[in-house]
Amino acid sequence: MIESVKNPMPVNIVVAHGLEAKALVKMLELERHHVSSKFVEYSNSNKLHLLVSGIGKEAITAGVTYLSEQQASDSGEIRAWLNIGIAGHRDASLGSAWLGNKITDHSAGTNAYPPQLIEGVEVGSVVTVDEPENSYPLDAAYEMEASAFYAEATKYSTAEMVQVFKVISDNLKNPISEIDIRSVPGLIAAQAPQLLILIERMSAIASQHNFNQRLPSYFFEICSKIHLTVNQKLQLRRLCQRYKALGLEKELGCVAGPKASDARKLIQQLTERIDRIREA
Amino acid sequence: MFSTIYIEEEVLELERVRNLLDRFAQVPQVICGRYGEVFNRKSQNFRLQKMAPALILAKKYGNKVLAAPSGYGYNESKGYYFSHMLNCVYDCRYCFLQGMYSSANYVLFVNYEDFEEAIAEKIGENNGGGVYYSGYDCDSLALEPVSNFCSHFLSVFKRYPDAELEIRTKSTQVRSLLDTEVVPNCVIAMSFTTQEAAGQWEHKVPSIKKRLEALHKLQLAGWKVAIRFEPLILGAEGLAPYEALFEQIFSKLDAQRLHSVSSGLFRMPVDFHKRIVKLYPDEELFARPTQTTQGMIALKSTEENTHLMAIEELLLNYVSSEQYYRCA
Structure with a gap:
């Protein structure tokens, strides 16, 4: 259902149960x-990416945490979490x-408010x-994961890009004890229109953010060739930006080129050159 | 207009709030404890939130009227500022608010009566005088149809004729002012940058032409009007954009009747600049060489003072030196 989307979709979906994943695997x-x-x-x-975590806050x-560690990189890119x-x-x-x-953690008595950027999806x-x-x-x-998910995922992404989407499977007339768990994939599949809007929009925002933050390839080239301290890496990153x-991205290669082996000297040259060009 | 309206539980039953919520009944409404639970939390991204800002209705506690930074004002009177709102509906790339808050949501403090009391107290401390600036942490007029800020605070300042209120704005929402009897101790101060700067960095801001039309109407109606040329950002085009801007403005407005005219260079605290650079690493303005003096960052230019003086010389062809001041 999402095959028309050819662009990268930097989105992590996390569900608690395999039955919740079932409809999504097919849909996506x-x-x-x-x-x-x-x-x-x-x-x-x-x-x-979709991960089945298990039920409850701890799971x-x-x-x-596992998924963010697997995806950790130096690029500064973010992923949306759902x-x-x-x-x-x-x-x-x-x-x-x-x-x-609004996500309330009942036992902790705390509230979190995921910023709402996406129109066209019901909220509550x-x-x-x-x-x-x-x-x-x-x-x-009422559910068992959202508060922990939000608290953890906002450590690895910006709050705007962390959202929870809940599908009602039980109520007073249809109590939890009487849920036919085989109905779960169908309940989620029925939400395909809203879910696709949500996923595509979150993906577009994350991709735009990553594009804005994109570093010139020169940065990665230099990092792979010469040793930089943490501070030097930050300086080089900002200079490349x-x-x-x-x-002046093309100028980067002209300054010292990948042969430069002295990081301090390279940063100095890059700084002097850009300040000279811009002030001229 | 707003993606969501968050309402502090404490202000939920205020008439001002009920009216607003009724008016925006179609916008999702969320009750919160204190506005700090929603606004300016870590992990928030100002740039992303600017895509769909929310409105937060809150009660302001603590200091409501603060001393204005030195060199902010136009005369020797003691200056103060108050912010009934945090953040601005416009999206000016040079604005310090982007570095001040991690959230782009608008906080509207709805306890106007408490602000009124604090202002009255401060006016009392200053023997009935002082200058009171509104629009330091927001644009005072831009949300007027929602906030009714003017209609409330103008009536307050009417009672204290020796105290001055400056409403700093880029908005053309002047209908409420035009529908009101002129308040002689109120100044509407409109900010301008050159056409080029406005096109490049002032997003969602009414055009210079529209702002001038609004100011012209105010001036004709008898309101005191002021011009703020801030921030001055000198580009490769030199003085030509300023010549054009001054010509445009002073051919529309009666320069002799202007309350005051000021200029101010692009400056902001270093920490704010650092945060903004993280948000906008791709912005040309922040990639320019900078220099830091006493914790404030500015664009590096060996000829800054020469340029500033040349702009001032141009300006003084239109206004008197008594009308002009340089904002520190």
Whole structure:
């Protein structure tokens, strides 16, 4: 269903249960990874990634940490993070769904407010509980992972790019004890229109952000060839960004070239040259 | 207009808030404890939030009227500023607010009566005088249709004729002012940069032409009007853009009747600049060479002073030296 999208989709989707993954794997045309890991993972050639973490706050925290470690790089690029899962609500109809604009951690008594950049998707509150909730006291989707997911994923991405999307699978008339778990993939599949808007929009925003932050290849070339201290790396990064912003990216290669072996001297040359050009 | 409206529980039942929520009933509304739970949290990105800012309705505690930075004002009177709002609907790339907050959401402090009390107290401390600047952390007029800021605070300053209110803005939302009796101790100060700078860095800001039309209407109606040429950013084009700007402005407005005219160079605290560079590494303005003096960063230019003086010379062809001041 998402095959028309050829651009990179730097999005991580994390679900608690394999049944929640099932519809997404089909919808997003994902393939299972066959590497040995404590988590089941899927991805596609567009960089879209899906991980099944297990149920509860601890499990999803571990899943997010694992995935971020696997994806860590020097590029400064971010990925969008999306938690999709089922939830209960006192009277919302089964199959209804929303993006969490307020996430309450019931046991900690804390709230988080994922910034809302995406139009065209229903929004509402989410409450994360430690045990399944049967009475749903607030007008919110009750589930077991969102608060931990948000807290952990915002360590690796910007808050705007961390969202939770909950599909109602139980309510007072259809209590949790009576859920037919085989219905879960269908409930999620029915949300394909909203989910595709969400995923494509998050992907577009993350990609634009990464494009804006993109470093000239010269930076990576130099880093691979000469030793730079952490501070020198930061200086070189900023210099490369400045050359690019001033439309002088081509000048980078002329300054010292990849043969330069003295990092301090290289940075000095790059600084003097850009300041001279810009002031002239 | 807003992606979401967050409302502090404490202000939920205020009439001002209820009216606003009724008006924007179609916008998702979220109740929060204190606005700090939503605004300026770590991991937030100002640049991304600018794509779809939210409105936060909150109550301001603590200092509501603060001393203005030295050299900010146009006369020797003590200067103060107050911010009924944080952040601006416009998106000017040179603006320090991008480095001040990690969030681009607008915070509207709805306890106007508490601001009023704090202003009255400060005016009392200054024997009925002082200059009070609004628009330091926001644009005072741009959200007027939502905030009704003017209609409230103008009536406050009417009661204190020796205290001056400066409303700093780039907005053309002057209808509420035109519908009101002129308040002689209120100055509407409009900021301008050159056409080139506006085109490059002032996003979502009304055109120079429209701003001038708004100012012209105000001047004709008898309001005191001031011009702020800030920030001055000197480019390769030299003085020509300033010549054109001054010609455009002073052929429309009555220069003799201007309350004051000021200029100010591009400056900001080093920490703000660092944060902005992280947000906009691809921005040409921030890639230029800079120099730092006493914690403030400015564009490096060996001829800055010469250029500034040349701009001032041009300006003084239109206004008197008594009307002009250089903002520190």
